[in-house]
Amino acid sequence: MSVTDLPAAPGEAAREAVATSTTAGAELVQLLTPEGERVHHPDYDVDLTDDQYRDLYRDLVLVRRIDVEATALQRQGELGIWAALLGQEAAQVGSGRALRDKDFAFPTYREHGVAWCKGVDPLTLLGLFRGASNGGWDPQEKRFNLYTIVIGSQTLHATGYAMGITKDGAVGSDDGEAVIAYFGDGASSQGDVNEAFVWASVYNAPVVFFCQNNQWGISTPTTSQSRIPLYKRAEGFGFPGVRVDGNDVLASYAVTRKALDAARNGQGPTLVEAFTYRMGAHTTSDDPTRYRLASELEAWKLKDPLERMKSFLYKQQLVDSAFFEQLESDADALAARIRKGCLEMPDPEPLSIFDDVYDEQTPLLQEQRAAFGAYLAGFEAGH
Amino acid sequence: MSVTDLPAAPGEAAREAVATSTTAGAELVQLLTPEGERVHHPDYDVDLTDDQYRDLYRDLVLVRRIDVEATALQRQGELGIWAALLGQEAAQVGSGRALRDKDFAFPTYREHGVAWCKGVDPLTLLGLFRGASNGGWDPQEKRFNLYTIVIGSQTLHATGYAMGITKDGAVGSDDGEAVIAYFGDGASSQGDVNEAFVWASVYNAPVVFFCQNNQWGISTPTTSQSRIPLYKRAEGFGFPGVRVDGNDVLASYAVTRKALDAARNGQGPTLVEAFTYRMGAHTTSDDPTRYRLASELEAWKLKDPLERMKSFLYKQQLVDSAFFEQLESDADALAARIRKGCLEMPDPEPLSIFDDVYDEQTPLLQEQRAAFGAYLAGFEAGH
Amino acid sequence: MAQLTMAKALNEGLRTAMEKDPKVLIMGEDIGKLGGVFRVTDGLQKDFGEDRVFDTPLAESGIVGTAIGLAIRGYRPVCEIQFDGFIYPAYDQIVSQLAKIHARSRGQVKMPVTIRVPFGGGIGAVEHHSESPEAYFAHTAGLKVVTCSNPVDAHFMIQQAIASDDPVLFFEPKRRYWEKADVDTTMTPDPLWNARVVREGTDATLIAYGPMVKTCMDAATAAEEDGRSLEVVDLRSLSPLDFPTVLASVRRTGRAIVVHEAPSYVGLGAEIAARLSEELYYEMEAPVLRVTGFDTPYPPSRVEEEYLPDLDRVLHAVDRSLAY
C-alpha cells in the first residue's frame, strides 16, 4: 500500500464485513464444510486413520461435556466463575492434537480443550475457577503453562521459551521442539502481543501464535480491535499469517501442525487465526444479550464444530450407534467424576497463603504466618 | 503470505540487506538524488517557489548550525547532554515544513529541526538539555508537544489528540487538522507504538506516524528491531506505509504533506518511514566507534542532506554567493545568540521544585516547600 | 431522595458530570453497550452517543495514552480500567506521563484525566481481580488518589474527581458496589480531599478507606457492646492525605489502628503510622498498629476471607492497642 491508495474510512457496513460476519472470506482454510463434506486445500491436508478421526470427535464431545458440567457447577455455586469454550472445541482440539508431547503450550483462561489434549485433569481446571488454586498442575510436566489471565502476557513467555529452545539447539530438524501461544482477538491489541511478534520475528523463534478469533472480547467485536483480518497482522512483522476455519477440527489440526513443523524446523513463527465463535457468554458473569443479536448465534450454530465432524464420520461410515453409546457413557462418567471431585474438593489451608510466595521464605512472611497461626489457634481455643 | 512460503531464517547477510545497507531499495520515494538531480515519482511531487526552495535549504543550514553549537556547548560543560540530529535535517525540515500551523506535532528528544519549523526557540531546547527545565515552551501555543523521552509514549498521545480532532469535527475536508507523531526505528518495537497503530487504525484517526529510521537505536541496528522494512509494519494494521528518502528534503516534504492531507481529509493514518542516518553519536554520552564501522558513516556522508539540496540550488541557479554569505552570517548570529543565551541562562529557583506538580497544590507540598524554604533561609542566615 | 447502590450512584454521578461539561468523555473496555462489567456506565452510551462514551481496543496503555492526548486536545477523559489487576500495562503512561506532564510543562498542559478502578477483594474472583494497588499510585508525585466507601461519596466524589484539573486515580471498592444508601443529589458535598470522621469515639481511632470503612464501622459497633468507644476515620483521599483530620482524631483518642486490604509492607498504613508516630510522639498511648492484607499475592478466593482484614482482626488489634 502507499499513500496513494488510502482506504476510505471504514463505514459500519465495511467493518461488519471484515470480521464479525459469519463468513470469513476466501482466505479461510477449510477441510470440512459445515455440512461435514471433506474439501481439499492446495496447501493443507490431513491423512488420519479411522481411529484418529474418531478420537478427534471423541475429544470434541468430551471437552464440550466438561464445559457444560463446569457451567452447571458454577450455576450451582460450586465455582466462582467459568469461562466456557462452547463453540471453540474444534480450534482447541485441532491445535492441541497437533502438538507433540514435548511441544509447550501457553494458554489463556479458556483453553480447556488444549488442557485436555495436554493431559491436564479437568478437575484441576475446576479448582482454579472454584478459587481453590491458581492452577494446580505442573506446567513443566504437562508442558502446558498455567492459565494466564492478564491478556496477552503469555505470548511473551511463549516467545522467550521458544528462544530458549533455539539456544538449546533443539530446533532445526523435524525432531525439533516448538511452542504454541494461545490468545484471543481482543488480545491482539495489547502491546505485549505485538512485542511478542517483534521478538519472535527478530529471533526467528519456534513459536506458533494461535489466535482464536471468536468474534468477541467480552462485548467488544473484533472490528473494534482491527479493521483488517487479524491474520494479516503477521505480515507487518515479517512472518506468515494464515486464517483457518476454527470450527473445522481437521483444518485446525492441519494448519497448526504445519506451522509447528515449520517452527521446529527452524523456519520461525507463524500466526494462525482460527476463525470461530464464542457461542456462550464471555464467562458465567456475562450477559451477551446486552450486546449481540440472537441471530448471530443462530447463524453460527449452523457451523457447530461437533455437528460437522459428526456428519463427516457418518458420511464416511466410520461410526455406528455403539460408538455413540460408548461415547455418551464415557462422557457421563467423566462428568460425574469431575462433579464429584469438585464437590469434594477441599479448600486450601489458611496458612498456605504464606507458602510458596518465595522459593526462599522471608522472615516477614515467617512472622506473619506464625502470628496468623497463633491468632487462628486462639479462635479455635475459644478466646 | 501463508505457511507454505515461509521465509528462511534470516541470515546475517540477508538481515544486513534489509535495512542497514545504505541503499534502501526500490520502494524508496526520492525526488532529489544524492547528487542533487531532481527526479520524478509517479505519486509524489512538489511544486515550490524559488524562495521556498531557498528557505528549505536555509532551514537545513540553520538547524545544523544549532546542532553543532549545542554539541560544542555540551563539550564545554554547558549542557548535561545533547542528542544531535546530524544527518536527519532533511527528514525533520521536510516533514516539519509540511505541517500547517494548526497541525500538532509530538516529538521525541531529537526533533530539533521540527521544533525549528514550529517556531520553538532553540534556546528553550538547550534549557532542557542543560537541565534548567523539562521543556519550557508552551505546547498548546506552538502546537508542538514537549519532548518525550520515554520511547514510544508520545505516539499514543498523538493518536488520542487526533481522535479529539475527529470528535471536534475538525477533519474531513481540506481545512481539517492533522497530527504528526515522531519516533525512531528502535521505538517501533515498543508496545505503545503498536497500540497507537491499533488505535489510529480502528478510529481512523488523522495522524501521520513519522518514523525516522536512522539505522540505529543507540548501538542496536534496525535489523535487530525488525526483519522487514519498517514501513511495512503499517500493512499489518490496515493502513498505508511508505518509505521516503529521509535525506531528501523535497521527498520528505512531499510524502509528509500528502499523508497529512489524507489525514485531514478523513482518510486516516499513514506510516512514513524516513530512511536516513544518524551521522553523529546517539547523544554526546555515546561512543559509536564501539559498535559501528567508520565506512558506514563515510558511505552515508555521500548522501548528506545539505549537500544535495545545495547542489540542487546550484544546478537550478537559484542561489548566488550573496545568498550563502547572508546565510552564513545569519547562522553565525543565531549560534552566537543561543550560545550567549545558554551561558546566561539562570538556574531554576530551588523552591520551584514544588511548583506546578499539581494544578491544585497539596498541603504536603506546601509544607515541604515551607520547611525547605526555612531550611535554606537558615543556611543563608548562617545557622 | 433515592436509594441507590454505589454502582448506580457512580452512574448518576458520571451522568451529571457529562451533562455539565460536554468535554467529559468516557472510555474503556466494554463500557459502551455492556455498560461495564459492573454496569457503572450503564446507559451512558445510549444517551450520550458513541462519540462521548466509547469502547476501546483491549490495551490499557493505549487507553491511558490516548486519554492523555485527548486531554491535551481539551477533553476530560474518564477511563475505566476493568479490574485493579489490569492497570499495570498502563503503569508507564500513568507514572511517567500522566503524573508528570503538568510539572514538565510548568502547568501549561493540564491533565484532567480520571482513571476509575474497581479494586479490592471479597467477591470470590480469580487471580488479578482483587488487587489493592493504591500505594503504587499514592507514592507517585503528580497523581491524586481517592476512594469512596459509600454511595453518597461515590456520587459526589466521582464528579469532583472529573472536575479536578489534576489526574485522579479513582478507586471503587467493588465489593461495596451493591450496597445501598439514600443519596440526596442536591446536597453540597465535602471537598474531595477531606477525610471524614464517620463515627465518633474516645478509646481509639480506626483509620480506613474504601472497602474497609464498613468493616471498621461494624467493628466499632461490635466494640460498643464491650463498652469500647471507637472512632472511625474514612480517609477518602489517599493522596493528598487530609492529615489534620487524622491527627486531630488520634490526638483525642491517643490510639490508632490503620486498616487496609493491601499488603502492609510499604503500604499506606506505613505512611500514616510513620507520620502519626512523628507528630504525636509525646501523645500516643500506644504505637500505631496496622491491620492489612498479608505480604503475599492475593490468595485463591476460597481463602480470601482469611486474607482480608475483618471485624475480628480489627478488634484483635484494638485489644492489642489498648493493652499498651
Added chain:
Amino acid sequence: MAQLTMAKALNEGLRTAMEKDPKVLIMGEDIGKLGGVFRVTDGLQKDFGEDRVFDTPLAESGIVGTAIGLAIRGYRPVCEIQFDGFIYPAYDQIVSQLAKIHARSRGQVKMPVTIRVPFGGGIGAVEHHSESPEAYFAHTAGLKVVTCSNPVDAHFMIQQAIASDDPVLFFEPKRRYWEKADVDTTMTPDPLWNARVVREGTDATLIAYGPMVKTCMDAATAAEEDGRSLEVVDLRSLSPLDFPTVLASVRRTGRAIVVHEAPSYVGLGAEIAARLSEELYYEMEAPVLRVTGFDTPYPPSRVEEEYLPDLDRVLHAVDRSLAY
C-alpha cells in the same frame, strides 16, 4: 586484590556468574557490543557469545516477558533495564507475572530472573534518568529487592542475586558506578539478605541504602567533629528487610533517621519508621525521622542538588532528633 570501580566490580561479578553456570544469560538494550550505557556488561558478549549475551529489541515488557519464558525453559536471565525511569513499561510483567508465577504454580515453576536497574540521581541527567522506584517493587509480594552501595557488595551481591531462585530487582546506584574500592574476589560474602552496620556509633542510627550510604558515612564523619557519634546501617536488601539488624542498632542508639532519594510519601522510610515505632515503642528517644527526596517529580538537573538528601540535610535531621 584489585582496585575496582563499582561498574567493573559488577562486570566481574557477572562474568563469574556466567562462568559458574551456563544457564546464566544477559539480555537488554545495548548490553552487547556497547557493553551497556554504563559499560557494566563490557566485554561479556565478546567472551560468552551472542547466544548468552544479547541485545534485545527496544521494549522493556518484551525483555522481562521473554526472560520469564526463558526462565520457564530453565535459564537464569539477567535483564538490564537501561535506566530506572524505563522500567515502567515492564511493570505489568514484573508485578503480575514475575512476582506471582512461583506462588501461582505452588513452587513448581521457579523464577530465577535478575533485573538490573541503574537508579537514582546526581549525574546531571535529563528527565526519567534519575528515578528511585524501589518502593514500587518492595511493596510487591513475590519480589526481592536489593541494592549495593560499594564495589565489594556490588561484586558479590550480583552473583548472589543471580544464584537466587527468586526474582530479584537489583538496583545499582548509578552515581556510585565510578567509585573505587579494593575487591577481594576470594572472600566469603555476607548473605544477600543481611543488612550491615557500616559504622558504629552511639548517639543515633542513620539507616540508608544504595547511593545514600556514602552520604550518610560522610555525614557521620562530619558529625564526629562535632562530637556526635552516629551509627550507619546499610540495608542492602530492601525486601526482605533485615529488620533485626536495624532494630538492634536503634535499640542501642535510641534514635533513627532513614535516608533515601525516593520521595517520602509511602516510601521505604515510612515502613521502617512505622515498624521501629511499633517495636521500640518504649525505647525510642525521639521519633524516627526521614530525610528523603521531596514528593515531587525528580526536578531538572540544575536543581537536583537541592532535591537530593545531602550531608547537611542529614545532619539537620540529626540535630532535630537529638533535640527531642
